[in-house]
Amino acid sequence: MTGLRVRHRKTLALDSLDLALGTGVHGLLGPNGAGKTSLIRVLATVARPDAGRVELLGEDTAAHRGLAGVRRRLGYLPQDFGYYPGFTVREFVAYVAWLKEMPAADVPAAVERAVARVGLADRIDAKVRTLSGGMVRRVGIAQAIVNDPAVLLLDEPTAGLDPEQRVEFRGLLRELGATATVVVSTHLVEDVAAACTEVTLLDAGRIAYRGTPQALSLLGETSGGPGDHPIERGYTAALRAHRAPGAREAV
Numbered sequence: 001m002t003g004l005r006v007r008h009r010k011t012l013a014l015d016s017l018d019l020a021l022g023t024g025v026h027g028l029l030g031p032n033g034a035g036k037t038s039l040i041r042v043l044a045t046v047a048r049p050d051a052g053r054v055e056l057l058g059e060d061t062a063a064h065r066g067l068a069g070v071r072r073r074l075g076y077l078p079q080d081f082g083y084y085p086g087f088t089v090r091e092f093v094a095y096v097a098w099l100k101e102m103p104a105a106d107v108p109a110a111v112e113r114a115v116a117r118v119g120l121a122d123r124i125d126a127k128v129r130t131l132s133g134g135m136v137r138r139v140g141i142a143q144a145i146v147n148d149p150a151v152l153l154l155d156e157p158t159a160g161l162d163p164e165q166r167v168e169f170r171g172l173l174r175e176l177g178a179t180a181t182v183v184v185s186t187h188l189v190e191d192v193a194a195a196c197t198e199v200t201l202l203d204a205g206r207i208a209y210r211g212t213p214q215a216l217s218l219l220g221e222t223s224g225g226p227g228d229h230p231i232e233r234g235y236t237a238a239l240r241a242h243r244a245p246g247a248r249e250a251v
């Protein structure tokens with residue numbers, strides 16, 4: 001994407017963003033209001049930018065031709081994902097597969113595989129309303145991956161997951177990132193350190209830092225910013241450097 005700008009009334013949520021994302025797991029970090037959700041919504045083609053150009057899977061998202069094909073190859077877990085509480089897990093994930101126009105014959109096996117990958121095989125015929133918050137989040141991840149997406153967008157996927165599930169989920173992310181472009185927004189630095197190949201740190205709609213989790217940890221070690229984890233120290237150090245008077249965008 002180039003020159004991407006998103007405005008919500010008077011707030012500039014994304015300010016002339018240039019970013020290229022390839023295969024791998026991209027961690028999107030940043031303080032509340034930095035623009036992470038705004039960016040993910042544009043990539044998911046549910047929001048249109050006010051300016052700039054976004055190319056997804058070789059298609060310009062401003063051109064309607066080709067957009068349906070792009071959406072079939074996307075997976076998206078919104079921050080607040082809407083679901084039908086009366087559906088079973090199987091019915092809900094199958095419904096999303098149908099929305100993505102997957103071939104009907106492929107749906108049953110794809111649903112079972114996606115549900116198993118998020119560790120809910122034993123609850124596949126339970127109604128979504130009977131599940132815990134963390135389990136519902138996992139249903140959200142299952143619906144996002146049911147079509148084996150080429151671009152997977154996950155807005156705070158680990159919120160509400162217990163530690164064991166988070167560890168499992170990071171393994172799944174690494175697996176998915178081997179062949180797909182995965183974008184994960186999170187406030188949990190452990191997820192970034194363990195699962196991401198690259199980190200993009202946003203601050204007030206601009207890129208404050210881009211690099212590997214290892215490089216961000218190293219920055220934390222050398223700059224001595226506050227934090228309990230090397231990458232947390234890197235996060236605060238990068239934000240401070242970006243906010244320092246006269247600092248230029250370090251991309």
Ligand SMILES: Nc1ncnc2c1ncn2[C@@H]1O[C@H](COP(=O)(O)OP(=O)(O)OP(=O)(O)O)[C@@H](O)[C@H]1O
Nearest residue numbers: 008009011013030031032033034035036037038039
């Ligand atoms: N619908 C809206 N109406 C008005 N302002 C909005 C709207 N959505 C987002 N904003 C503003 O745009 C900016 C970016 O918000 P966004 O939700 O993208 O940030 P975020 O990095 O995802 O934050 P968080 O970590 O809290 O989820 C914020 O200043 C927010 O207040």
